[in-house]
Amino acid sequence: MLEGVNGMLYKQFSNETKNQILSQLKDYFQEERLEEIGDLAAENILDFISKEIGPYFYNQGVKDAKGVCEEKLINLEEDILSLERPTGSRK
Numbered sequence: 001m002l003e004g005v006n007g008m009l010y011k012q013f014s015n016e017t018k019n020q021i022l023s024q025l026k027d028y029f030q031e032e033r034l035e036e037i038g039d040l041a042a043e044n045i046l047d048f049i050s051k052e053i054g055p056y057f058y059n060q061g062v063k064d065a066k067g068v069c070e071e072k073l074i075n076l077e078e079d080i081l082s083l084e085r086p087t088g089s090r091k
Helices: 015-033 039-081
Strands: none
Touching: 015 039
């Protein structure tokens, strides 16, 4: 596990996912920068991104999820209120 912001732990990627990311990093450097990097350099870059930049993406994902949940709750409240029936006496 990687320790994240405020002591939160982030789940590590599976080996398959990590290898796919490392491959994409190496491909990026080859295609975009015309540099060949090895496995160690790719892992160092991934570690840097995960520890230093990843929390920004994570926090934005949390904010986005919060917004979606709030929107769903507002819709749910409206749906529930629409089920109410009129009350009062007829005159």
